[in-house]
Every structure is written in C-alpha cells, then in structure tokens.
Amino acid sequence: MHEPILxxxxxxxxxxxxxxxxxETGSAVRVLSRRGGEDSAGVRHCTGDTVQDIGLDAAFDGASVVLHLAGGARGDDVAAQNVVAAARRASVRHLLLISVIGADRMPIGYFRAKAAAEATVAGSGVPWTVLRVAQLHDFVVPVITTLRRMPLLIAPGGLRFEPVSVDEVAARLVQLAAGEPVGRAADLAGPEVLDIVRLAAAYADAYRLRGRARLPVRLPGAVGRAYRSGKNLAGPDADRGWQTWGEFLEHRAAVAV
Known part of the structure; x- marks a missing residue:
C-alpha cells in the first residue's frame, strides 16, 4: 500500500x-469526520470538522489523494476553502470534490454554496476533479414520505428529479480517484427524469400503500422558474446510471420486511 487516500x-x-x-483496490484509507470512528484493517479514522477548520492538517498529512465528500445544508463554500488550504500545505496531488448537478444554475443557497466550492477547488492550484451528481435515491425518499404525511399529495408543477444510486456514485468516485485529475468530470444522473406524482406513485406501489389525491401547486419566483425550466437536470452529455427509482424502492421494501 502506498500513500493513504483521505x-x-x-x-x-x-x-x-x-x-x-x-x-478493495488495496489503498490505505484515512477517514475524516466530526465524530471519528473505530479503526480497522487499512482504515484509520481522524476527528475533525471541515467547516470549523479543525483537525485538517493532521488528517491531510501524507495523503496523496483527497476525496472531499463532507457536506451539509450550509457551509460547503467555507469548508472548501479550508480543505483547499490544507491540501496545499500537504502537497496533495489530486483533490476530488463531489457536487450537485445545476450548481451554477439554481437560485438556491445550497446550490450556490456548491458552485462556490467548485470555484474554490478549480482555482486552488491543486490538481482537481469535480463530479456533479443528481439527487441520490436515498435523499428523495424523505421528500416523498414527508409529502405523503399530508392529507393531499402536494405536487409542485415542474419539480422533477433524476435520482441516482449511491452505489453507482461511489463506484464512479473511486474510479476517478484512481486516475489523473480531469477537472470537470461528466455529470452522473439516474436513468429517469420523474416528477413528484410519478415518484410518489412508485413509492406507493413498492410499499403497497393507497394512492393519494394530489393538489397541484405552482412554485413561485425564481426557484419555481428554474425548476420548471429543468435547470436542476443533467444535460445530454451526462452519464446515466442503471438503477431505476422503482428498482431501488423494490429492493428497499424487500430489505425492510
């Protein structure tokens, strides 16, 4: 095993x-998280916080490749600045950032922070790769379950997602980490573009639930216009995953039995 991957x-x-x-590739792995963890064969855990700039130098020391996957509802732009500074000090040879499709097009704080993080990485002087991905299947589930708790299914017109498998995203990240920095990698989205009604219907089918009457609503303002025009969706040059929303739900429901 060579230099660790962080x-x-x-x-x-x-x-x-x-x-x-x-x-599985034989790499030694170093994991940075706020709560740390238990070390195992080939995996060492470090405690730190990318937003608060805590513990980064110790975690980055000696790392040749860094996959910056830490993120949250707020602070991704600040975290990127701290990560880039630590990567420079550690002479990292490949910094890989995960981002979201539409980061530079959606007028939403989360997307803007992701776009700022991308710009920070691209201008860092550290060899870099950015992979933009669509919403994970796992992240769409709470959206649908929250809507299903309401008496009527709220169906925002034009709100569409193209959910992608977390395992496919992970495999792509590992593939990119093994290669040379490429700058902007091809976006990765799921195989389907689905609106809320179709997402909810598939969820009801998988869990044998009753359908819900829906209440069509129109998202107002710039955010609504952006969603209706598909600015959160991947373009024609994006790579597409293979696992559909329905297949993901069928597997999830079967495991829960």
Whole structure:
C-alpha cells in the first residue's frame, strides 16, 4: 500500500460506500469526520470538522489523494476553502470534490454554496476533479414520505428529479480517484427524469400503500422558474446510471420486511 487516500465525510451516506471500495483496490484509507470512528484493517479514522477548520492538517498529512465528500445544508463554500488550504500545505496531488448537478444554475443557497466550492477547488492550484451528481435515491425518499404525511399529495408543477444510486456514485468516485485529475468530470444522473406524482406513485406501489389525491401547486419566483425550466437536470452529455427509482424502492421494501 502506498500513500493513504483521505476521505472527508467518510462516514456519511456516500463516504461509507466509498471507503470499502477503496480498500478493495488495496489503498490505505484515512477517514475524516466530526465524530471519528473505530479503526480497522487499512482504515484509520481522524476527528475533525471541515467547516470549523479543525483537525485538517493532521488528517491531510501524507495523503496523496483527497476525496472531499463532507457536506451539509450550509457551509460547503467555507469548508472548501479550508480543505483547499490544507491540501496545499500537504502537497496533495489530486483533490476530488463531489457536487450537485445545476450548481451554477439554481437560485438556491445550497446550490450556490456548491458552485462556490467548485470555484474554490478549480482555482486552488491543486490538481482537481469535480463530479456533479443528481439527487441520490436515498435523499428523495424523505421528500416523498414527508409529502405523503399530508392529507393531499402536494405536487409542485415542474419539480422533477433524476435520482441516482449511491452505489453507482461511489463506484464512479473511486474510479476517478484512481486516475489523473480531469477537472470537470461528466455529470452522473439516474436513468429517469420523474416528477413528484410519478415518484410518489412508485413509492406507493413498492410499499403497497393507497394512492393519494394530489393538489397541484405552482412554485413561485425564481426557484419555481428554474425548476420548471429543468435547470436542476443533467444535460445530454451526462452519464446515466442503471438503477431505476422503482428498482431501488423494490429492493428497499424487500430489505425492510
């Protein structure tokens, strides 16, 4: 095994899929997270916070490749600045950032922070790769379950997603980490573009639930216009995953039995 690969957010939804895949390649892995974790063969855990700039130098020391997967509702732009500074000090040779499709087009704070993080990485002087991905299947589920708790299914017109498998995202990240920095990699989205009604219908089918009467609504303002024009969706040059929303739900429902 050579120099370790550092994964920030390595205990999160994507990170905990990425770490074992990196180990399968024979790489030593270092995981940075706020709560740390228990070390295992080839995996060392470090405690730190990318937004608060805590513990980064110790985690980055000696790392050749860094996958910056840590993120949240706020602070991704600040975290990127801290990560870039630590990567420079550690002479990292490849910094890989995960981002979201439409980061530079959607007038929403989360997307703007992702766009700012991308710009920070691209201008860092550290060799870099950015992978934009669509919403994970796992992240669409709470949207649908929240809407289903209401007496009527709220169906915002024009709100569409193209959910993608977390395992496919993890595999792509590991593939990119093994290669040379490429700048903007091809976006990765799911195989389907689905509106709320179709997402909810598939969820009801998978869990044998009754359908809900829907209440069409129109998202107002710039955000509504952006969603209706598909600015959150991948373009024709994006790569597409293979697992559909329905297949994901069928597997999830079967495991829950």
């Amino acid at each position: 994964v920030t957010g390595g205990t999160g939804t994507i990170g905990r899929r990425v770490v074992p895949l990196l180990r």
